[in-house]
Amino acid sequence: xxxxxxxxxxxxxxxxxxxxxxxxxxxxxxxxxxxxxxxxxxxxxxxxxxxxxxxxxxxxxxxxxxxxxxxxxxxxxxxxxxxxxxxxxxxxxxxxxxxxxxxxxxxxxxxxxxxxxxxxxxxxxxxxxxxxxxxxxxxxxxxxxxxxxxxxxxxxxxxxxxxxxxxxxxxxxxxxxxxxxxxxxxxxxxxxxxxxxxxxxxxxxxxxx
Numbered sequence: 001x002x003x004x005x006x007x008x009x010x011x012x013x014x015x016x017x018x019x020x021x022x023x024x025x026x027x028x029x030x031x032x033x034x035x036x037x038x039x040x041x042x043x044x045x046x047x048x049x050x051x052x053x054x055x056x057x058x059x060x061x062x063x064x065x066x067x068x069x070x071x072x073x074x075x076x077x078x079x080x081x082x083x084x085x086x087x088x089x090x091x092x093x094x095x096x097x098x099x100x101x102x103x104x105x106x107x108x109x110x111x112x113x114x115x116x117x118x119x120x121x122x123x124x125x126x127x128x129x130x131x132x133x134x135x136x137x138x139x140x141x142x143x144x145x146x147x148x149x150x151x152x153x154x155x156x157x158x159x160x161x162x163x164x165x166x167x168x169x170x171x172x173x174x175x176x177x178x179x180x181x182x183x184x185x186x187x188x189x190x191x192x193x194x195x196x197x198x199x200x201x202x203x204x205x206x207x208x209x
Contacts, residue, residue, distance in 0.1 A: 051090045051109035055116060058096040059103050063190070065094050065112040098174060147184050147196045154204045157185065161193050161201065 056065040070086040090109035095102050149157055156172065157180065163170035170177075170191075180186045185197035193201075 049090065049109055051111040052106070053113045053116065054105065054110045056094060056105055056110065056112035058099060058101055060101040061096065061099040063096055063098040064114075065096060066114050067094070067112040147200050149185075149200050149204060154200075157197070158201060158204075160191075161197070164191060164193075 057063065058065060067088050069088045071082050072085050074081045088111075090111075092106065092109055093102055093104045094110075094112060156176075160170050160172050160177070160180075163172070177186060177191050180197070181191065183196075184194055185200060186192065187194055
């Protein structure tokens, strides 16, 4: 027997609703048709709204956010299990992997993608290779000003620059990258080397000769 919930929250059967409609001189056949249509509409509606693919950038650090399932390795001694600890279900809030900011870009589920598949005729921004606007931080605006590197960090900085040129990522701690960005050696969106950073590397090479 099909039931329908009253406004007060008490369950009623379709037959009870039809009987109630009769007492108010409402066409019982029409009510039955409306109930059938409502049930069919609810049955056809997806249980979860499918996320919308979007280009997402962290509002704090500007890093592009790309959603994907995430796996981690668990050492079992005799073997290593690979466990998927994030299946990327539909979600509205996103966690930046660079600075750990959590933000919600829309009131509906969204999915951060590397690039979108369409481009308008009047578009002036390339969707094929999206990048957030460069954001200076600290002394990055004074890129012409000389910034020096200590002997201990110079080799680390050179390795980071090479890492980003090779594969656009590095294992260096985020705090160290942000320190270099604040000093103007890197820009603080994708940590690309600035003019000041290039000058610091050139000075180190000159001093080593």
